[in-house]
Amino acid sequence: MKEIRITNNEEGQRLDRFLKKYLNKANQSFIYKMLRKKNIKLNDLKAEPETILKKNDLVQLYLSDDTIDKFREKKTLKQTDIHFKVVYEDDNILIVNKPVGLSTQPDVTSSRNLIDEIKMYLDAKEQNISFTFKPAVCNRLDKNTSGLVIAAKNYDTLKQTNKAIRERRIRKFYVAKVHGIIKEDLELRDYLIKNDEKNMVKIVKETTANSKKVVTYAQPLKTENNFTWLEIEIETGRAHQIRAHLSSVGHPVAGDKKYGRKDSEKHQVLHAYKLILDGYENDLAYLNKMEIKSEINDRFTIGGGK
Structure with a gap:
């Protein structure tokens, strides 16, 4: 028994x-x-x-x-190196800095992904012990976007974090280098249509049957030659939202091979640098108003370079 x-x-x-x-x-x-x-x-x-x-x-x-x-099939984790950096961790939550070149979830383009690395990391600390629950990421970043990703260590944290994200209680900020000079704040409100076959999205002005609303705010920080550094906050979190939205107004992200222009950057210069947590209840209420930051200088690639 x-x-x-x-x-x-x-x-x-x-x-x-x-x-x-x-x-x-x-x-x-x-x-x-x-x-x-x-x-x-x-x-x-x-x-x-x-x-x-x-x-x-x-x-x-x-x-x-x-x-x-x-x-009972006991699944074993594929051994892998750990490429992310821990920014914040406690018994319930793990927030890491994901490098450029690492997929958040398993995909067909790479054998390496963030969620497997997180499981390996927690296994090594003997914190990945559950009969039916495995650590899960709550927000995703494009493979070539670096920055902060939230991982839940238990079901309650996963449930509350996903709810807070759905209700837009967790604020997500990015830093990007974009083509062109921007002198005033931008407030972009449009609609996004995704083409799953091409893994691309299109920004349109009017809603259609298969479109989703996208809201992006951008504030210029400084100019550099014919580029502008922006702080960006997204109200909605759609696939490729920032890259496609900025490109649609003539300011594609530097280094973006899919929605951008040719330039000298090896990777898209887009970094998820700040999270402001909110919307947690009961035993997780201590997370409310917590601000987690990973500066643009913390941006790195799997190979170790900036």
């Missing part, structure tokens, strides 16, 4: 869904049969599949070790 104590990473979900994650090679009919025959119990009692798990509940599997092993 194996007992599993429910933590804050597993609470709030249905028992059958938890079991499907834990016994990830078992089909639903097997799980339902084991519950019906009381080979799987909850707190020593027969439980229905739709029962919602609470913290400190005990799930009891009256199954042999061989049976559990048969229906």
